[in-house]
Amino acid sequence: MIYFDNSATTKAAPEVVDTYAKVSANYWGNPSSLHNFGEQAFNLLEQSRQQIADLIGAKLSEILFTSGGTEGDNWAIKGTAMAKREFGNHLITTAVEHPAVHNSMEQLKQLGFEVTYLPVDANGRVSADDLRAAIRPTTILVSTMAVNNEIGAVQPLAEIADVMRDFPKIHWHIDAVQGIGKGLADLIFNDRVDFVTFSGHKFHAPRGIGFMYKRQGRKIAPLMAGGGQERNLRSGTENLPAIAAMAKALRMLLTDEAAKVQRQREIRLAILHHIETFAHVTIFSKDLPVFAPHILCFAIEGVRGETIVHAFEEHNIYISTTSACSSKKHVESSTLQAMSIDEGIATSAVRISLDEHNTMAEAEEFNRVFDQLYQQFAKLR
Amino acid sequence: MEYSEIMVRYGELSTKGKNKKDFIKQLGHNVRKALSSFESLEVRAQHDRLHVTLNGADSAAVMDRLKGVFGIENFSPAVKVDKDLDTIKAAVVAMAKEDFQPGMTFKINTRRQDKEFAYDTYQLNDLLGGAVLDNVPGIQVQMKHPDLELRVEIRMNGAFISGQTIQGAGGLPVGTGGKAVMMLSGGIDSPVASYYGMRRGVKLDMVHFFSPPYTSEQALAKAKELTAKLAKYSGGIQFIQVPFTKIQETIKEAVPEGYLMTIQRRMMLRLAVAVAEMRHAKGIFNGESLGQVASQTLESMAAINDVTSMPILRPLLSMDKTEIIKVAEDIDTYDLSILPYEDCCTIFTPPAPKTRPDLKKSRKFEKNIDVEGLMKEALDGITITEIRPGDNFLNQNEDVFAELL
Numbered sequence: 001m002i003y004f005d006n007s008a009t010t011k012a013a014p015e016v017v018d019t020y021a022k023v024s025a026n027y028w029g030n031p032s033s034l035h036n037f038g039e040q041a042f043n044l045l046e047q048s049r050q051q052i053a054d055l056i057g058a059k060l061s062e063i064l065f066t067s068g069g070t071e072g073d074n075w076a077i078k079g080t081a082m083a084k085r086e087f088g089n090h091l092i093t094t095a096v097e098h099p100a101v102h103n104s105m106e107q108l109k110q111l112g113f114e115v116t117y118l119p120v121d122a123n124g125r126v127s128a129d130d131l132r133a134a135i136r137p138t139t140i141l142v143s144t145m146a147v148n149n150e151i152g153a154v155q156p157l158a159e160i161a162d163v164m165r166d167f168p169k170i171h172w173h174i175d176a177v178q179g180i181g182k183g184l185a186d187l188i189f190n191d192r193v194d195f196v197t198f199s200g201h202k203f204h205a206p207r208g209i210g211f212m213y214k215r216q217g218r219k220i221a222p223l224m225a226g227g228g229q230e231r232n233l234r235s236g237t238e239n240l241p242a243i244a245a246m247a248k249a250l251r252m253l254l255t256d257e258a259a260k261v262q263r264q265r266e267i268r269l270a271i272l273h274h275i276e277t278f279a280h281v282t283i284f285s286k287d288l289p290v291f292a293p294h295i296l297c298f299a300i301e302g303v304r305g306e307t308i309v310h311a312f313e314e315h316n317i318y319i320s321t322t323s324a325c326s327s328k329k330h331v332e333s334s335t336l337q338a339m340s341i342d343e344g345i346a347t348s349a350v351r352i353s354l355d356e357h358n359t360m361a362e363a364e365e366f367n368r369v370f371d372q373l374y375q376q377f378a379k380l381r
Numbered sequence: 382m383e384y385s386e387i388m389v390r391y392g393e394l395s396t397k398g399k400n401k402k403d404f405i406k407q408l409g410h411n412v413r414k415a416l417s418s419f420e421s422l423e424v425r426a427q428h429d430r431l432h433v434t435l436n437g438a439d440s441a442a443v444m445d446r447l448k449g450v451f452g453i454e455n456f457s458p459a460v461k462v463d464k465d466l467d468t469i470k471a472a473v474v475a476m477a478k479e480d481f482q483p484g485m486t487f488k489i490n491t492r493r494q495d496k497e498f499a500y501d502t503y504q505l506n507d508l509l510g511g512a513v514l515d516n517v518p519g520i521q522v523q524m525k526h527p528d529l530e531l532r533v534e535i536r537m538n539g540a541f542i543s544g545q546t547i548q549g550a551g552g553l554p555v556g557t558g559g560k561a562v563m564m565l566s567g568g569i570d571s572p573v574a575s576y577y578g579m580r581r582g583v584k585l586d587m588v589h590f591f592s593p594p595y596t597s598e599q600a601l602a603k604a605k606e607l608t609a610k611l612a613k614y615s616g617g618i619q620f621i622q623v624p625f626t627k628i629q630e631t632i633k634e635a636v637p638e639g640y641l642m643t644i645q646r647r648m649m650l651r652l653a654v655a656v657a658e659m660r661h662a663k664g665i666f667n668g669e670s671l672g673q674v675a676s677q678t679l680e681s682m683a684a685i686n687d688v689t690s691m692p693i694l695r696p697l698l699s700m701d702k703t704e705i706i707k708v709a710e711d712i713d714t715y716d717l718s719i720l721p722y723e724d725c726c727t728i729f730t731p732p733a734p735k736t737r738p739d740l741k742k743s744r745k746f747e748k749n750i751d752v753e754g755l756m757k758e759a760l761d762g763i764t765i766t767e768i769r770p771g772d773n774f775l776n777q778n779e780d781v782f783a784e785l786l
Contacts, residue, residue: 019785039599043776044785051786060716216710247786 002317002362006202007149007178007295007353013204013249020206020245031238032229045238048247055250057189058213064230065243068210069177072197073100073143075212075223075234076173080141080195081108082221084171088138092116094126094155095338096148101175102334105143114138120338123290124153132163141171146179146188150322150335150351152285152295154179157187164192171195171218177202181253181356182292183261194218200242204355205249209242253356260356265293267354267363272296274367278374280381282345284336294355297322297336299348300374302381308350311376315369322351382479384440385461387447388543389431392454392551400557405431408452408554414616415446444547449613451580452557453549457532459541464498469505469540470512473531476544477513477520486523487513493535509533550580555615558582561664561694562621562657564649565589567604567722570668570697572611572714573705577696578666579614586660587618587768588653590625600722602774605766610714613770619660623652624762628755635749642676642734643743644750646685651752652759654689659760664692670705671698680737687740720775 029037031045049063066072093105095117105115116134118126144155164172173195176188181203188196200209214220226235275281280301285291300308305321312319336346409426416422421436440458447456462472489510491502510522534541563578563585565571578585589604605620612618628648636644653665669677686693697705709715773779
């Protein structure tokens with residue numbers, strides 16, 4: 001089996017599953033309990049937090065655990081809206097965000113907030129000038145993704161940081177769910193960003209766990225009220241087995257990151273340069289530095305995306321239509337729509353997404369199957 | 382860049398006249414202690430500067446340790462090259478390129494110890510400045526307050542080139558200011574006060590009051606862990622735990638509620654003074670900040686201070702809580718301090734302690750207890766632990782967990 005759908009989810013690493021099992025079996029005390037058994041769990045919780053903080057260059061108190069990317073996005077946005085409501089009601093984001101951001105914004109709109117969606121260019125990227133023009137005295141939040149989940153466009157975070165430095169009071173959130181471990185740390189952990197959200201299962205940790213970086217001193221309202229865990233910001237008994245497993249998965253992910261990224265980049269380009277030679281292929285994630293090393297989105301004219309997915313599946317190759325979250329709803333890609341891509345071609349789009357375990361041999365096998373399927377699809381045109 | 386030595390400049394001690402020798406000796410000792418885990422190093426404390434020869438040791442790790450040593454004004458990593466003009470030129474240009482950012486200005490500052498060297502300082506400034514101008518596009522010369530000062534020293538044993546200057550911890554070398562006892566609770570304030578005490582050169586012994594089962598083992602471990610954090614400023618700290626349970630129980634029975642806190646504090650101070658006398662210390666430090674809580678009003682201080690004539694030093698006296706928190710974060714004690722374990726100060730706190738206790742009444746109520754007997758018993762039960770930087774007390778499983786993570 002060739003698994004090229006790592007932006008949907010990744011396989012939990014065996015070492016990570018091992019940690020999950022050991023912590024479940026041996027350290028199941030409640031970290032809030034006063035007795036020694038709870039204390040051990042608390043120490044493991046904080047050691048996991050410290051490891052994650054060290055790995056991304058943050059402080060211990062700046063790491064907060066969540067249930068995943070969707071919660072993190074909801075929290076950064078709604079938590080800011082609640083905490084900063086007296087300072088304004090205007091929110092800015094991009095037209096190509098994940099639904100966790102987009103639909104949070106839409107919910108807030110119904111509550112009376114105003115939302116600006118920044119347009120994107122042909123590569124799916126916003127412009128810093130548009131951002132600057134959109135900022136109002138009432139703006140309280142700017143939310144931009146690091147890497148687009150559908151086509152892999154990397155937003156111009158350095159330029160956005162320059163703009164945001166002129167507006168130090170506005171919260172800036174980066175959804176980095178697709179960006180961790182992809183050689184983008186300097187862009188994501190810049191000196192201006194306030195909130196960054198992550199999902200564990202995108203980097204070989206279990207489901208149902210994620211974390212948020214929150215810059216020290218920035219205020220956010222809790223969405224989960226309760227027993228006061230996570231510095232009174234996110235209540236609920238801590239999911240310690242998953243937290244420890246995620247700390248391990250992150251360490252493994254970031255070991256030799258540069259070499260792993262380079263390999264994914266080479267695999268992506270090997271496929272890209274092969275399929276771009278075919279007349280009826282359109283490539284959305286081009287061979288440009290503004291695209292992430294692991295995502296390749298393309299279309300075969302006249303063939304529906306789901307047909308392409310199932311055709312590859314018969315050859316034991318797993319790819320997806322543009323995003324797993326919307327792929328069962330038969331809607332065209334929202335990112336491609338925002339890029340003003342013609343609807344006819346957008347419905348033919350599919351996505352390959354790599355991880356650090358994919359190999360060049362798999363790329364060659366993919367290309368071989370591609371040639372075969374391309375011939376078959378010719379009959380459909 | 383591969384550095385060959387770190388040049389360390391002294392702080393205030395340069396001005397200390399005849400005591401200067403002792404200061405330099407103590408600083409050399411403290412630097413050696415702080416760097417003891419690097420085997421290849423040589424430390425030479427000279428009259429004008431201290432030199433750390435790296436012999437291949439990791440310069441970033443060495444500089445990180447130096448940042449925690451009091452008595453250092455600043456330091457610069459330097460490269461040693463042969464005393465040959467072209468070699469020196471190449472090294473100066475390489476260093477300029479490494480530190481240069483668009484728009485920066487620079488100057489060359491040459492010192493010549495080796496008077497036999499073929500060029501004098503003016504010629505060297507001129508030749509080396511010219512080389513930088515030719516090879517670093519966009520850089521400009523500025524004599525007053527340049528962004529980049531490239532220092533070149535022609536010594537007998539080679540030419541030393543340094544660029545950046547890194548701020549040291551300032552203050553005076555720990556040990557030059559005598560010895561005192563610190564009353565360490567485990568809260569936010571006392572570690573910060575300890576930091577300031579050590580920064581003025583005072584060697585501190587920590588006194589911690591321990592009241593099981595009213596305070597937990599974790600509260601004790603937390604105080605020890607805080608001491609381990611602070612130990613990096615002095616190399617090692619003696620931690621003295623004093624059993625306080627019986628004294629607290631006795632006071633609770635015998636003293637009216639409004640005076641519980643005052644009498645407890647008087648007993649704590651007496652014990653701290655007794656420990657100080659035993660250990661030939663000359664003063665008591667604490668983390669009090671005027672008006673912060675009931676025990677820290679001027680009236681309370683008068684009622685508590687009454688038990689001794691030994692100097693009580695309060696480095697945080699006039700600081701606001703927010704300022705104290707900021708320093709606690711900077712010295713990395715804040716996260717530990719806010720761990721929620723009951724400590725000796727909170728557990729027997731009455732709902733409404735007197736903010737203006739009366740001195741005469743304090744003395745009178747104290748007659749209800751056997752001060753001498755209780756003190757003797759407590760002093761007989763003290764435990765002393767030598768704590769070193771990086772020692773671990775709170776999380777005994779750290780290594781087991783590291784395997785899992």
